């Protein structure tokens with residue numbers, strides 16, 4: 073993860089843009105009892121949303137669990153549809169306004185809309201009297217205008233659809249009086265209009281009808297049965313018209329709520345008062361118990377403020393004759409902090425990419441507490457050690473917002489614990505754990521474990537052998553962290569790198585493709601790239617240096633004297649030579665290096681073993697003693713040259729020496745050179761050639777002598793008259809101090825004095841280590857060199873001359 077400089081700016085401004093929660097409400101109203109599938113309205117249109125995006129934005133309808141199944145959104149059209157028949161009476165009971173609240177949740181970006189659905193009443197319930205038959209017992213002495221209370225009819229519907237009016241049928245004695253009570257209920261009374269006469273009729277039957285205001289109208293009836301009594305009687309009287317009580321929810325069973333009391337002026341059985349509920353809702357019936365003798369109302373069920381906080385009921389007090397009066401009981405339930413807050417995760421983007429900027433909204437949380445007032449006031453918090461925080465939004469909604477840069481490579485999962493505590497006493501709290509994963513972004517390039525790699529290999533290795541292995545790590549996830557290795561396509565010594573090494577893309581093992589030759593190059597570098605598989609991929613590269621070590625695979629090459637039979641390399645040794653005089657020198661090179669190229673010289677066979685000796689490391693052949701007349705004129709030495717490798721390699725050569733001052737003796741050369749050959753013709757030819765050469769040589773020697781005398785500074789490489797043809801050395805070898813053949817560093821000067829002493833060339837050569845294969849150089853014979861120099865005069869840049877990088881050629 074890379075933290076950019078601008079992230080803190082993001083951090084500062086992030087919060088102002090994250091909250092998409094809107095309070096824009098949508099309100100619909102719909103009659104109860106609609107068919108499932110009915111359309112309430114088009115949410116998308118009403119909110120100005122693109123209906124085509126609803127599916128992508130995971131639009132959904134959220135509501136309290138008990139309402140969840142009523143409605144839904146059609147994601148294709150954006151229609152708000154009824155899923156299940158809604159019964160207003162079941163949902164809202166006697167509440168005048170029946171409102172159900174839904175929320176429309178949209179994701180990316182998170183958005184929340186409140187939808188309220190008003191359920192309209194349909195006149196689907198008729199008025200109903202508590203009892204089908206109402207029994208009244210009335211004394212015949214009752215006077216006109218006496219009033220008798222009747223329990224009112226009840227209609228589950230509300231408003232217009234509730235009970236509207238009453239009427240009496242088949243009745244001569246009574247008229248109806250309906251008055252509105254202070255509490256909104258109706259007081260229905262029969263008023264005696266024509267006095268009763270027990271002797272004429274001792275009981276009366278008629279019908280009371282209640283009708284509601286709906287359309288069509290619905291009605292309910294009760295039949296009234298009046299028994300005419302012939303004794304005086306008093307009805308019981310309550311000591312209060314309304315009893316009020318208040319008790320906390322969750323009160324224990326059998327808790328006394330209130331005690332009603334009515335007294336009857338009569339004595340005996342007429343004065344015995346009994347109590348009963350005359351009008352009570354089904355809910356209240358489950359909650360309260362009335363003791364018919366004592367008038368005590370006690371708790372019977374579990375009182376819950378949240379489901380019902382007010383109860384109203386009517387109680388009849390009756391005496392033994394059935395005369396009654398009624399009173400009203402109103403019970404208020406008070407709230408107790410008995411509901412812990414509930415945390416709802418309304419929306420969560422999971423997983424979130426690790427590169428989200430600080431301040432990004434990750435989720436929406438809603439907290440609900442069913443208690444009221446302070447008991448229902450909730451504070452929400454989140455634990456400290458996570459890079460997220462809660463930002464309060466509209467009431468009881470919070471946005472979960474990131475506060476810092478995330479790095480999946482450090483923390484890939486968060487357990488976010490959200491706690492909610494209400495302000496009740498004692499407070500209740502709850503918590504919710506939210507699992508949040510961080511998704512990978514390819515933000516880490518592979519990193520090699522080492523800054524550079526070195527491989528060491530002996531030359532002549534097998535193709536395919538392993539040189540070394542490179543390894544890079546990438547902490548990203550899956551393909552973003554899968555590392556592939558490859559060679560970067562540069563060249564090594566002019567050839568494509570793939571001709572030298574290959575790398576295993578998966579393991580990073582580097583193999584040699586070919587066998588290396590230390591004499592060609594001693595080291596080279598390749599670049600290996602590690603690339604991950606992300607999109608776009610990230611990569612890094614590393615240098616691998618391959619060092620080739622020497623193996624003694626080249627035997628010494630004798631440059632001088634040349635191969636037997638190929639030249640007339642015969643050294644003249646003056647008869648007057650003293651002991652210790654330098655006579656000649658064996659020049660050999662070895663293409664290997666170090667010990668493998670440290671040469672030692674040895675005479676393995678000679679005509680006169682006591683006469684000549686060879687410097688072990690210089691190869692210089694010197695006389696061991698003064699030459700005497702008795703020494704044979706022709707001397708033959710076989711010299712072996714050995715390197716110091718393990719095991720060592722060697723080469724041998726023959727050297728012909730002629731002890732003579734006099735060129736006239738030269739004809740005998742043939743016996744030295746070609747002892748075994750008897751062809752006279754050849755011999756003559758040789759003699760003729762040697763004659764000419766000797767004359768020429770003498771001429772040259774005289775000229776040289778004159779020049780050297782003039783300069784007073786001998787320019788011969790070696791002392792005495794014997795000059796060693798340094799030009800036999802290939803450009804990349806030089807004879808230094810006679811201690812063997814060592815590689816010279818750069819340009820060098822050399823005087824060329826061939827064994828035939830025909831010329832004195834000076835040339836300067838610069839060379840490149842790798843441009844000149846040793847074996848080609850080493851096979852040059854003197855005649856080749858002559859050609860080289862000849863060519864050089866004409867075109868120094870081409871042919872063998874160019875190969876030798878000859879810069880100048882001076883005679």
Ligand SMILES: *[C@@H]1O[C@H](CO)[C@@H](O)[C@H](O)[C@H]1NC(C)=O
Nearest residue numbers: 484485486487488505506507
């Ligand atoms: C997160 O919580 C769950 C259960 O609540 C637990 O199993 C898991 O180990 C927790 N992870 C971390 C990283 O704490």
Ligand SMILES: *[C@@H]1O[C@H](CO)[C@@H](O)[C@H](O)[C@H]1NC(C)=O
Nearest residue numbers: 512513514549550551552606
């Ligand atoms: C790799 O990173 C890219 C973004 O760089 C992301 O889109 C992708 O999901 C990541 N892949 C995995 C397997 O996490």
Ligand SMILES: *[C@@H]1O[C@H](CO)[C@@H](O)[C@H](O)[C@H]1NC(C)=O
Nearest residue numbers: 560561599601611612613614
């Ligand atoms: C190799 O890496 C270096 C820095 O580490 C970068 O400058 C260079 O461009 C890279 N080369 C290639 C070919 O990717």
